[in-house]
Amino acid sequence: MKRILSLFVVGVILLSAVVPAFAEDSEKITVSLEKAIELATENSIAIKNYENNILIAERNLKSAQHEADIVKLDKSLSSSAYLTAGKTKEYTPVVKERTLEDLKTDKEKAVQDLQISVVGSYYTLYNQMLSMETLNDNLEVQKEELESKKKELSLGLTTKNSVLDLENNIATAELEIKKAKWNLEMAQMDLAKTLGVDLNTIFILTDNPELLSVIEYDVEALVEKAVLEGTSVSKAQKDLDMKKLEKEVETRYTLYKRPEGAEDFDKSIADLEKALADAKVTEEVKIRSDYNSILSAQLDLEISKLKLEIAERTLSTNQLKYDLGMLVYLDVVKNQNSVADAKLDIQTKELNLYKLVEAFNYYIQDFNEVSE
DSSP states (O other): OOOOOOOOOOOOOOBOSOOOOOOTTOOEEEEOHHHHHHHHHHHOHHHHHHHHHHHHHHHHHHHHHHHHHHOOOOTTSOHHHHHHHHHHHHTHHHHHHHHHHHHHHHHHHHHHHHHHHHHHHHHHHHHHHHHHHHHHHHHHHHHHHHHHHHHHHHTTSSOHHHHHHHHHHHHHHHHHHHHHHHHHHHHHHHHHHHHTSOTTOEEEEOOOOOOOOOOOOOHHHHHHHHHHHOHHHHHHHHHHHHHHHHHHHHHHTOOSSOOTTHHHHHHHHHHHHHHHHHHHHHHHHHHHHHHHHHHHHHHHHHHHHHHHHHHHHHHHHHHHHHHTTSSOHHHHHHHHHHHHHHHHHHHHHHHHHHHHHHHHHHHTTTOTTSOO
16 A cells, blocks of 8 residues: 655745854854755765775775686695685675675765755754844844833833833843853854864855655555665675675585585574574564654654644734733733744754655665655
8 A cells, every 4th residue: 555755845044144152263154055065075084984995995806806817726726725716716806896885885874874964953053043033033022012111111001010020031031042042052063063164163054955855655665675675685685695605615616525614604594594584574664663753753743833823823812912902011922932932843843854754765765666
C-alpha cells in the first residue's frame, strides 16, 4: 500500500539588521546557504582526510593491480610462495578496491552530514535573529504604552498599580532580551564552528532557503529494496563475498594439502551468512522506524501550527477587548508572548523534521521505488 507524506516548504526572508555583541573588530561575512555549505566543505578537516585517504587508496589499488598483472604463478615455487602469488593476483586487488569503495561511501556520508549541520546552524541563527527582532519590537511597544499610562496616571485615569505592573513587565522583557542576545551569540559561534571559520565571525544571512519540498514515499516498496540493497545489507553481502573469495583463493593456491584454517573459514562464512540475514531484518526495521519518526515529527509540527493559530486568535480577540477597555495591556502582552513562543516552537519542529527527512532521503537515494 502506498503511503504519501506531504511535507512543508519553509521560506526564509532576508534578515541582516541584528548582530550579536562580539568584539568591534569581528569580521562580518555575508553568506547565502549555498555559500555556507561550500565554505564548510572547503574547511572540513574530516573531508580533507577522506580525500587524502582516497588518493592513497587509489594508489594502493593501482599498485595491487600492477602486481597482479606481473606476478608469476609457477608451481615450482614453494608452497608458501605459490599461495602468496595467488593472493597477490586474485585477492589483494579486491581488498584494495573494497577499501577504496568504503572510503568513497564514508566521504559521501560525511558530506551529507555536514550539509545537514550547516542548514541546521544557518536556520537556527536565522530563528535567533528573528526572535531578537520580535523581542525588541515588543519592548518598544511596551515602553510607548508605559509613557501613555504615566500620562493617564497623572490625569487620574488609571491606577499606580497598572503602571507598576507594566514597569515590572518591561524589566522582565529586558532580561529576556539579554538572554536572547546570548542565544544569538551562541548561534553565531555555532555557525562559525560548523563552517570552520573564526568563532568571532558575524554572519549576515541573505538567503531564502526552502527547508523541504513535497515528497511522496512508497514505504512498502522501499522496504523491499532495502532488504536487497540497504547499507547494512550491502556491507554484510560484501563481507560474505570477501570471505568466500579468500577461502577460494586459499584453497586454489594451496599445494598438496588441505588449506590451513579451513574450519575457521567455514565458521566465519556461516557467521557472515547469519549477519546478512540479520542485516535484512535491521534494514526493514530502520526504514519503518525512520519513516514513523518523520510522521511523528510532522504531526508535532501540525500541532505546533494549530497552537499558533489559537494563540493568534486569542491575541486578536484580546486586542479588541483591550481597545474597548475590557482588558489591561498586560493581558495583551502575555498573548503576544504566547504567539512569539508558538512561532519559535514551529521553527524548532520544522528544523527537526528537516533533519529527519534529509537523513531518510540520503539513506534511500538509490532505491528506485521512491515516487517522484
